[in-house]
Amino acid sequence: MPRNRPAALRGALRTPGPRFWEEPPPVRLRGLSAxxxxxxxxxxxxxxxxxxxRGATDSALRRYRAFLHPPGRRPRYPRESYCAACPGCALDDVRxxxxxxxxxxxxxxxxARAELRRAVTPLDRRYLRLTLPDPLAARTAPSWHRRLAKGVEGW
Known part of the structure; x- marks a missing residue:
């Protein structure tokens, strides 16, 4: 008894017509693999x-890099966002x-966790080097929150 060719079997499984994505493909994060x-x-x-x-991690990584990017060794002070309640404005605060x-x-x-951690670790080191410690900050807070800050950024 003759058997069907593999291509004929695969053809029967395909849906007719082109495939359409409901949303555009994800954007590749700068410095990370696909x-x-x-x-x-x-x-x-x-x-x-x-x-x-969608894209919150990319925006956060760009904001973190942009805060640390200007050359020089002068101390940097994170600023609180004016509207911390909405996800778009909250990223004004680098913390x-x-x-x-x-x-x-x-x-x-x-x-993926290891690769993202490898991308963030040098930024964390630079952040700790360029910001000043806050002696009044809670010891239970993450290290990036235990730094001196000033003012409000945004509006």
Whole structure:
């Protein structure tokens, strides 16, 4: 008895017509591999948290890098955002941007988590080097919140 060719079997499984995505493909995060960018995108889509909108991790990573980017060794002071309640404005505060990065890390698979952590660790070192410690900050707060800050950024 003759058997069907594998291509004929695969053809029967295909749906007719082109495939359309309901949303555009995820943007690749600068400095990270495509695999990690896809894992971050999936974690943002599947997690029910307040911060996890599409591209929140990319925005947070860009904001964190932009805060540390200007050359020089002068101390930098994080500023609170004017409207900390909405996800878009809250990233004006670099500490909130770092919180977003810290919150997404446990949701990633091990390889993607390690790669994102490798990208964030040098930024953390630079942040601690360029900001001044706050002696009145709570010891239970993360290290990026125990730094001196001034004023309000935004409006």
């Amino acid at each position: 695999r990690t960018s896809l894992a971050v995108h999936r974690a943002e889509r599947l997690s029910p948290g307040f911060w996890y909108q 909130q941007a770092r919180d977003v990065l810290a919150d997404i890390l446990p949701l990633l698979p091990p390889r």
